[in-house]
Every structure is written in structure tokens, then in C-alpha cells.
Amino acid sequence: MAVRTTELVIIGAGPAGICAALEAASHGVKTTLVDRGEELGGQLIKQTHKFFGWHKKSAGTRGVLIAKKLAEEVLNNENITLLNSTEALGYYDDGTLLVETPRGIDRVLGDRLIVATGASERMLLFPGNDLPGVYGAGAVQTLMNVHGVRPGDSVLMIGSGNIGLIVSYQLLQAGVRVAAVVEAMPTIGGYAVHASKIRRLGVPIMTRHTIKEAYGKEQVEGAVIWELDENWNGIPGTEKDLEVDVVCLAIGLTPLAELLWQCGAEMAYIPELGGFVPLYDETMETTRKGVFVAGDVAGIEEASTAMAAGRMAGLSAARSLGKVSDLDYSRLRNEIAGELEGLRSGPASAKILSGIAKMRAMLQSVKEAAAVSEAEPANQPANQPADQPANRPAKQAASEPAEAGDLPKAGARDSEAQGNNGSKSEEAVGA
Amino acid sequence: METERSSCKSRIEDHPILDFPARKEVTFTWEGQELRGYEGEPIAAALHAAGIKVLHTSHKSKRPRGFFCAIGNCSSCLVVVNGVPNVRACTEKLREGMRVQRQEGTGPAPRSRE
Ligand SMILES: Cc1cc2nc3c(=O)[nH]c(=O)nc-3n(C[C@H](O)[C@H](O)[C@H](O)COP(=O)(O)OP(=O)(O)OC[C@H]3O[C@@H](n4cnc5c(N)ncnc54)[C@H](O)[C@@H]3O)c2cc1C
Ligand code: FES
Numbered sequence: 001m002a003v004r005t006t007e008l009v010i011i012g013a014g015p016a017g018i019c020a021a022l023e024a025a026s027h028g029v030k031t032t033l034v035d036r037g038e039e040l041g042g043q044l045i046k047q048t049h050k051f052f053g054w055h056k057k058s059a060g061t062r063g064v065l066i067a068k069k070l071a072e073e074v075l076n077n078e079n080i081t082l083l084n085s086t087e088a089l090g091y092y093d094d095g096t097l098l099v100e101t102p103r104g105i106d107r108v109l110g111d112r113l114i115v116a117t118g119a120s121e122r123m124l125l126f127p128g129n130d131l132p133g134v135y136g137a138g139a140v141q142t143l144m145n146v147h148g149v150r151p152g153d154s155v156l157m158i159g160s161g162n163i164g165l166i167v168s169y170q171l172l173q174a175g176v177r178v179a180a181v182v183e184a185m186p187t188i189g190g191y192a193v194h195a196s197k198i199r200r201l202g203v204p205i206m207t208r209h210t211i212k213e214a215y216g217k218e219q220v221e222g223a224v225i226w227e228l229d230e231n232w233n234g235i236p237g238t239e240k241d242l243e244v245d246v247v248c249l250a251i252g253l254t255p256l257a258e259l260l261w262q263c264g265a266e267m268a269y270i271p272e273l274g275g276f277v278p279l280y281d282e283t284m285e286t287t288r289k290g291v292f293v294a295g296d297v298a299g300i301e302e303a304s305t306a307m308a309a310g311r312m313a314g315l316s317a318a319r320s321l322g323k324v325s326d327l328d329y330s331r332l333r334n335e336i337a338g339e340l341e342g343l344r345s346g347p348a349s350a351k352i353l354s355g356i357a358k359m360r361a362m363l364q365s366v367k368e369a370a371a372v373s374e375a376e377p378a379n380q381p382a383n384q385p386a387d388q389p390a391n392r393p394a395k396q397a398a399s400e401p402a403e404a405g406d407l408p409k410a411g412a413r414d415s416e417a418q419g420n421n422g423s424k425s426e427e428a429v430g431a
Numbered sequence: 432m433e434t435e436r437s438s439c440k441s442r443i444e445d446h447p448i449l450d451f452p453a454r455k456e457v458t459f460t461w462e463g464q465e466l467r468g469y470e471g472e473p474i475a476a477a478l479h480a481a482g483i484k485v486l487h488t489s490h491k492s493k494r495p496r497g498f499f500c501a502i503g504n505c506s507s508c509l510v511v512v513n514g515v516p517n518v519r520a521c522t523e524k525l526r527e528g529m530r531v532q533r534q535e536g537t538g539p540a541p542r543s544r545e
Pocket of ligand 1: 034
């Protein structure tokens with residue numbers, strides 16, 4: 001087992017992790033960037049469309065090209081060591097990160113950690129959801145846009161958010177039929193430009209509809225959709241049978257936060273941010289000292305905000321290592337905070353902002369609770385040393401009492417989303 | 432080096448935005464049957480291109496399982512490669528001569544090097 005020591009470890013080389021690495025490295029921090037994928041760029045390497053939400057230079061650039069440019073900067077930076085095809089397995093109290101490389105398991109010892117692991121797809125409950133041919137939207141994109149293989153001949157798309165609409169368009173570009181896009185809500189979730197593009201190509205977008213079941217002997221041979229009433233119940237008699245061999249789920253993402261649960265960071269369920277997220281302050285530091293977060297793992301948003309938040313995390317980590325002068329720090333911090341504020345000034349960001357406000361209120365009460373029990377050490381359980389207040393479960397903070405060390409099952413606690421998730425029937429695929 | 436194009440209809444040949452460079456073809460087996468795919472692509476991509484979607488059966492009710500997340504998250508795509516069970520077909524790279532088999536439940540107990 002090889003041991004590598006470094007000043008900063010970053011898990012995830014998506015836009016957030018890369019920008020965190022570039023920022024930290026620019027202050028002279030020896031940084032190790034870990035990603036389980038071979039290519040750098042996270043979600044960006046699958047995005048062939050021109051990106052939205054970019055106020056500066058990258059506006060209208062295709063995701064794949066943004067990824068290429070960022071990857072080049074990383075590879076040319078002598079302060080960054082890249083460990084690709086390497087999966088982070090667990091972070092221990094002594095600061096050891098265990099990683100699985102193609103050659104075996106190694107230890108990475110860093111003084112600071114940034115978790116930028118992104119998000120995973122939500123699952124939907126319906127009969128037949130475990131059949132081969134039911135794929136997440138990300139899987140369809142990976143297969144088609146990274147490996148050049150069509151997922152099937154005909155697809156039923158579930159969900160009309162931007163991901164559902166964009167992936168539908170990408171399927172059409174790859175020569176795959178899209179039988180329909182169904183959407184449980186009364187209105188289309190994504191941007192009108194994306195919706196009209198696929199409508200013009202003859203794909204029906206059916207609001208207030210959902211999938212009733214997928215069927216097939218060994219794999220998907222068809223799917224039944226039906227209309228929903230005001231109470232989200234299917235209306236008998238409205239069923240339509242579609243001849244499809246793929247059902248693509250695009251019902252949203254949820255933070256991929258297992259490592260944060262595992263390392264004892266305080267978590268809370270905040271639907272506006274996509275599920276369970278870590279509590280973190282303005283510097284992106286979690287309640288576990290020296291562990292920072294950025295990007296979708298801290299709340300589902302966009303690549304542009306992930307990049308700015310990544311820079312903030314990288315700056316904070318560099319600062320806490322004593323690598324940034326006071327003057328530079330306050331200038332850069334204000335600059336990045338201003339950029340984030342600008343990116344979140346549109347009406348679409350209202351939800352995110354309210355989620356962040358909720359999260360900060362919870363963080364505040366966790367800190368207050370910690371301060372109180374620090375003042376009264378007699379109340380402390382014997383196994384909780386006084387110098388680790390952050391690791392104690394905060395009763396009043398979490399919306400549900402979360403047991404420390406209790407790993408989340410994929411989507412299992414998402415009571416918010418009208419039964420739109422849960423695990424694959426019978427055997428949880430995500431767990 | 433061979434740089435043929437597969438004639439399989441699942442392979443995307445012309446794409447308005449993306450280029451898929453020609454890669455080296457390799458031969459491997461699936462359940463004893465000889466198939467061709469590209470070196471270094473995930474096993475699941477090569478199988479999918481050959482029309483094979485059922486990779487695994489579930490532990491309890493033996494229901495068919497295929498790939499789902501494509502990035503190594505979900506363990507829905509486990510196969511047996513050269514006698515070693517629990518290999519994720521979506522992330523394991525295809526190599527010349529690989530023997531790939533559908534995994535039934537937990538798969539066989541791993542042997543010492545075959
Ligand atoms: C279809 C689609 C379209 C989109 N369109 C746009 C758009 O037009 N504009 C926009 O701004 N945003 C868009 N987004 C959103 C954007 O892609 C994400 O918000 C952004 O990629 C988040 O960045 P991230 O770095 O947090 O995570 P990711 O990009 O998801 O990167 C996370 C990385 O972490 C790695 N990782 C995870 N766990 C581990 C582990 N245990 N060990 C090692 N590595 C690990 C993963 O391999 C991955 O590379 C789109 C997303 C999708 C799915
Ligand atoms: S498809 Fe999910 S792990 Fe392979």
C-alpha cells in the first residue's frame with residue numbers, strides 16, 4: 001500500500017473540484033486531485049450542448065470544450081498531482097483518505113480535504129423499474145456521448161427538466177427515436193428553448209403524465225404511461241402503451257454525499273438543495289474542521305456556480321494552510337462572492353438561495369448548541385471528546401433525527417418528491 | 432494496428448457534434464460466444480453494442496439486471512471476468528481475449544489465478 005502525502009486532497013475532478021485545485025495551486029498549495037473517471041471534467045464531458053448560465057467568457061460554449069480547457073490547465077500545473085481512475089473510499093479521523101487505484105489500495109494523507117463529488121440520479125418507483133433498459137439519464141449520456149453506443153431504438157423520457165429535454169435532443173441527434181417525454185407536473189420544468197427544439201422534431205411532451213409500468217421478459221419491451229389527477233394518482237382509462245426499449249429517468253439529481261456522512265460532517269435534509277447536504281459556512285468549510293465542499297454535492301446547481309464555489313473552497317483551504325496574505329484573501333474572497341451573487345441573481349436561483357439560507361440557519365444552531373455543551377462539559381457523553389464539538393449529532397438542527405454514521409440509502413428519505421424516488425424494486429441498486 | 436469500424440447498428444458513426452475516432456478492435460467472449468469490441472471501452476458498452484443488455488441476475492428472485500448508472504455507482508452491472516466475479520461492466524475496460532460471463536447472484540467464489 002503506497003502512502004502519498006500532500007497539503008490538499010480534492011475528491012472529484014468536475015468543474016468544482018478542478019477550479020478548487022487551480023485556485024489552491026495558484027497560491028502554491030501542493031494539491032492532489034482524485035477522480036474515479038479516466039477523463040477530467042465530471043458532468044461536462046457528456047454535455048454536447050452550449051452551456052447556459054455563463055455571464056463571462058464561457059457563455060455559449062459546449063460543455064465538452066469547457067472540460068477540455070480545464071483539463072489542460074490542470075495537466076500543465078506543476079502543483080497539482082492528478083490521480084485519475086482512482087476512487088475515494090473513505091476518510092478517517094486521522095486524516096487518511098483511502099483510495100482505490102488501478103493497482104490497488106493506497107493511502108493519501110492531506111492536511112486539508114475538499115469534497116467535490118457531484119451528484120447522483122434519483123430513482124423512481126414503478127413496476128418493472130429494475131428491468132435492463134431502464135437507465136438513468138446520465139447513463140444514457142455516458143453510453144451515447146462518451147462511448148458512441150446508442151442506448152436503444154426508441155426511448156420514453158421521464159421528466160421534462162433541462163436534463164430530460166437536453167438528453168432527448170441528444171438522443172435525436174444520435175439517431176434514436178424519442179417516443180414521448182412525460183412530466184408529472186402541470187408545466188414543463190426546463191427552459192422553453194430546449195422544449196421547443198424537441199417539439200419541432202415531433203416529440204410530444206405530455207405534462208400531468210407519468211409512467212405506470214415498464215414491461216418485458218428479460219429487458220424493456222414496452223412501457224405504459226397514464227395521466228395524473230390533482231392528487232398525483234393515475235387516472236384509469238387514460239393508459240397508453242408505448243413500444244420502447246429504453247426508459248430514461250431524468251427526475252433530478254441528489255448530492256453524492258456518502259463520504260461526508262462517513263467522515264462525520266453534519267448533514268441536513270434540504271429539498272431546495274436536492275436532498276441531504278452538508279452544513280457549510282461562507283468559506284465552504286463543513287462542520288468537520290479542514291473539510292470543505294463545493295459544487296453539486298453541496299446543493300444541486302449549475303456548472304458555473306460549481307466553478308465559483310470551487311474557487312472559494314480552494315482559496316479557503318489555501319488560506320487555512322497559511323498560504324494567502326490577508327490582503328489577497330479579502331480581495332479574492334470578495335471577488336468570488338460577488339461572482340456567485342451575480343450568477344445567482346436570476347429568478348431561477350430563488351430556490352437555491354432559500355435552500356442556502358435554511359442551511360445556514362441550521363449551521364448556526366449547530367454551532368450554538370456546540371458552544372453551549374462546550375460550556376457545560378458535564379452533559380457530554382463520555383465518548384465525545386470536548387475538542388470535537390462538530391462531530392456530535394445536532395438534535396434540533398436536522399429536520400429528521402439523523403443518526404451519526406447512518407449512511408443514507410439513495411433517495412430513501414426524500415419524502416418530498418411525490419413518491420418520485422426510492423430504490424429499484426426488491427433490491428436497492430443504490431445502496 | 433487494426434482500425435476497422437464496427438458495422439453494428441448501435442454504434443454511432445455520424446454525429447452532428449461529436450467525433451468518435453476509430454479504435455483498435457479486439458475479440459472477447461460472452462458466455463462462450465465470440466464477440467468484437469473496441470479496446471479500452473467499458474465492457475458494458477461493447478456488450479450493449481452487440482445487443483446484450485442482461486448482465487447479471489439478482490440475488491433473491493433472480494430477476495435480470497442490466498447497467499443503470501454507467502459510472503460505477505450502483506452495482507447493477509456485475510459480471511464475471513476471467514473467472515473473477517463482481518466486476519463492474521460499466522467501468523472495467525475491454526481487453527483482447529477477455530472471458531466475460533453473466534453473473535448469477537453472488538457469482539462463483541473467486542479462485543486463485545486462472
Ligand atoms: C444533462 C445535463 C445538462 C446540464 N447542462 C448544464 C448547463 O447547460 N449549464 C450549466 O451551468 N450546468 C449544466 N449542468 C449541470 C452541471 O453539469 C453540474 O452542475 C456540474 O457538473 C457540477 O459540477 P461538480 O464538479 O459539482 O460535479 P460533477 O461534474 O458531477 O463532478 C463530480 C466528479 O466527482 C467524481 N467522483 C464522485 N465520487 C467520487 C469518489 N468517491 N472518488 C473519486 N471521484 C469521485 C466523479 O467521477 C466526477 O468526475 C447540466 C447537467 C446535466 C446532467
Ligand atoms: S451500471 Fe451502475 S455500477 Fe455499473
